[in-house]
Amino acid sequence: MTHETTEIQSPSAGSGLGEFASSQALTLGVELELQLLNTHHYDLTPYAPDMLALLKNTPVPGSIVPEVTASMIEISTGICTDAQDAYQQLAVTRDALVKAADRLNIAIAGGGTHPFQQWHQQRIYDKPRFKEVTALYGYLTKQFTIFGQHVHVGCPDADAALMMLHRLSRYIPHFIALSASSPFVQGQDTAFDSARLNSVFAFPLSGRAPFALHWEDFERYFDKMAATGVIQSMKDFYWDIRPKPEFGTVEVRVFDTPLSIERAAQLAAYVQALGAWFLSENPFEPSEDDYLVYTYNRFQACRFGLEGSYVDPVSSEQSVLREHIALTLERITPYVTAQSRPALQQLRNSLNLGGNDASWLRACYADAQQLPEVVRQAALRFRGAQP
Numbered sequence: 219m220t221h222e223t224t225e226i227q228s229p230s231a232g233s234g235l236g237e238f239a240s241s242q243a244l245t246l247g248v249e250l251e252l253q254l255l256n257t258h259h260y261d262l263t264p265y266a267p268d269m270l271a272l273l274k275n276t277p278v279p280g281s282i283v284p285e286v287t288a289s290m291i292e293i294s295t296g297i298c299t300d301a302q303d304a305y306q307q308l309a310v311t312r313d314a315l316v317k318a319a320d321r322l323n324i325a326i327a328g329g330g331t332h333p334f335q336q337w338h339q340q341r342i343y344d345k346p347r348f349k350e351v352t353a354l355y356g357y358l359t360k361q362f363t364i365f366g367q368h369v370h371v372g373c374p375d376a377d378a379a380l381m382m383l384h385r386l387s388r389y390i391p392h393f394i395a396l397s398a399s400s401p402f403v404q405g406q407d408t409a410f411d412s413a414r415l416n417s418v419f420a421f422p423l424s425g426r427a428p429f430a431l432h433w434e435d436f437e438r439y440f441d442k443m444a445a446t447g448v449i450q451s452m453k454d455f456y457w458d459i460r461p462k463p464e465f466g467t468v469e470v471r472v473f474d475t476p477l478s479i480e481r482a483a484q485l486a487a488y489v490q491a492l493g494a495w496f497l498s499e500n501p502f503e504p505s506e507d508d509y510l511v512y513t514y515n516r517f518q519a520c521r522f523g524l525e526g527s528y529v530d531p532v533s534s535e536q537s538v539l540r541e542h543i544a545l546t547l548e549r550i551t552p553y554v555t556a557q558s559r560p561a562l563q564q565l566r567n568s569l570n571l572g573g574n575d576a577s578w579l580r581a582c583y584a585d586a587q588q589l590p591e592v593v594r595q596a597a598l599r600f601r602g603a604q605p
Contacts, residue, residue, distance in 0.1 A: 235440045235452065238376035238433060241466025244493050246298040246486050247280075247370035248308065250475050252315070252600075253332055254289050255325040260593040262335045262363070264288035265324050266343060272318045279307035282315070286348050287340040287363045291315075291326075297372075301487035301561035308479040316601045325597040328482075329575070330365055330400030330414035330474030333589045337361045337404075358421065364414045367397060367473035367482055369489045372466060376433035378497070379461045382468045383427060384504035385496045386489070387512065390458055390472055391519035391528055392546065395539050396565070397473035397485055398523045399575035405589060411523030411576040414474050415516075423449070424456040425513075429506045436461070458516070472516075477575045477599045480564065487554070487561040492546075494553035507531060523574055544569060 256263040266288045273282055280294040293315065295307040319326050340360045342348050352359045373379035398411035410416070418424055430436040443449045452460060458472045470489055476482050495501060511529040518526030524540040547566050554562050568574070582592045 235437060235444075236463050238379065238461070238463040239466035241372035241374070242297075243372055243374045243378075243497060244490055245372035245467075246300070246304055246490055247295055247465070247467065248298065248304050248482055248486050249292060249294040249368040249370075250308070250328070250479075250482060251285055251290055251292045251365040251367075252475065253327045253329060253365060254291060254319075255327055255593060255597055257323055257325050260325070260590040260597070262289035262332050262340070263324055264341045265322055266291050268322055269315070269318055269324075272321065273314060276314050276318070278311045278314055280311065282311065284343045284345070286343060286359060288343045289332075289335070289340060290343075290363060290365065298486070300490065300555050300557035301483045302557040304486045305479060305483035305561070308482060312479050312600070312602075325594075327593060327597040327600050328365065328399065328475040328477045329579070329596055330398070330412060331403050332363070332365075333402035333579070333592060334405040335363065337363060355421075361417055361420075364400070364417050365475040366414065366418075366471065367475050367485065369470045369473065369486050370462060370465060370467035371470070371489050371493045373468055374497075376436075376461075376463070377431070379466075379468050380431050380433065380436060381504065382493060382496060383459050383461060384429065384431070384508065385502070386459055386468065386470060386492060387426065387504075388508060388531065389492060389546070390512070391515040391526065391539055392488070392543050393470060393472050393485070394474075394516065394519035395523045395526060396488070396543065396569075396574060397476055397481070398520070399474040399477055399579065401576045401579055402583075402589060402592075407580070407583075410521050411574065412474050412520045415472065415520050418456060421456045423454060425458065426509060427455070427457045427460060429504075429509070431504065474575070477578065477596050478602070479600075480561075481568075481575065484561045484565040484568075487558040488547075488565060490558060491550045491554045491562060494555075495550045498553060502532070523576055524569070524572075540569060 254265045266284050279296045283292050285292050293311045298304040337360045340363045342352050400412050400414035403413045428439050459470050462469050508531045526539045528539045528542045582595050
C-alpha cells in the first residue's frame with residue numbers, strides 16, 4: 219500500500235480531495251516509523267540517507283522512505299489480506315533493514331519515542347519539502363521525531379468509510395493503550411504510557427474528524443476548509459483517524475510504533491476484526507454524542523494505558539480499559555479470519571499477562587537503570603532476538 223513519506227505537511231502541499239477509490243473491504247495496509255540508533259551509545263543517529271542508498275535496489279513488498287528527520291525511516295506493506303499477510307510482509311522488510319543496519323554498524327528499534335534523544339540535535343532530512351515544513355512549524359518539526367504505526371483498512375465505498383471512521387473512533391482508547399510504547403521523553407519517565415501523542419496534539423487540525431456520515435457532507439466540509447486557505451489536501455489534517463480517498467481506506471493513526479512486528483500485526487488484526495464486525499452487524503449508529511467523552515477517554519489511555527478509565531459514550535458507564543478491551547475481543551471473535559486468529563490470540567494473551575510495550579520498557583529500565591541499555595534491548599526485540 220502506498221503512503222505519504224511524512225505526516226507533517228505544509229498547507230501548500232497536495233491537490234485536493236479527489237474521488238474515493240475502489241477498495242476491497244477489510245484489506246489492510248501497515249506503516250511503521252522506526253528509530254535509527256548509534257550502537258555505541260544508542261542515541262538516535264542521522265543515517266537515513268545511508269540506509270536508503272544501501273536499500274535502493276532491495277526488493278521489499280511495500281516501500282522504505284525517509285521521514286522528516288534523518289534519524290527516522292518509514293516502512294510500509296503492500297495491500298494485505300489479513301494479519302498473517304501483514305506480518306510476513308513486514309518480516310521481509312524488517313530483515314532487509316536489519317541486514318543493512320548491520321553493514322552500517324547501526325541498529326533499528328520501534329517505540330513511540332526515543333527515551334533520551336534531544337530534539338534540538340536532530341537534523342531535517344535534506345528534501346525541499348521538509349525544509350518548507352520546518353520554516354512553517356519551527357521547533358515543532360524537530361520535536362516531531364516521534365514514531366507511530368498507521369493502519370489502513372479497506373472500505374467498499376465512501377459512505378461506508380465515514381461510517382467505519384466514526385465507529386472506530388469509539389475504540390481509539392483501545393488502540394492507544396494496546397500500542398503505548400513511549401513512556402520516556404528527554405531522559406525522563408513522563409508518567410504517560412503514550413507521551414508521543416502529546417507531541418501530535420501540538421499540531422493544528424489534530425484530534426477528531428468532523429461528524430459526517432455521507433461523503434457529500436464531508437466534501438462540503440473539505441471545500442469550506444480549502445476555501446479558507448488553511449488546507450489544500452487530506453494531508454493537512456492530523457486527525458486520529460482520517461479517510462484516505464486515493465486508497466479507498468480509513469487510516470488509524472494513533473498507534474505508537476510497537477517494539478516488534480508481531481505486535482504491529484496484532485494491532486492490524488484488531489482493526490480488521492472490528493471492521494468486519496461493523497460491516498456484518500451494523501452494531502450501533504454513530505452520533506455526535508459519541509464525542510462527548512472522546513478527549514477524556516483518549517487522555518486516560520495515553521496517561522494510564524490499560525489501567526485507564528473508559529466512559530461508554532451511550533450508557534455513561536465507566537470501566538477499566540483492560541476490561542473493556544477484553545469484552546470487545548470476545549465480542550468480535552466470530553469475525554476474525556482464520557489467518558488473523560493467532561495474532562488476536564496473542565493480543566488477548568498479552569492483555570491477560572498485564573503488559574503493553576510501555577510496561578516492558580519500564581520493567582527493562584527498572585532492571586538496567588540505564589536508558590541506553592533499555593534502547594539496546596528494544597533494538598534486539600525489533601530484530602526478533604528478544605521475546
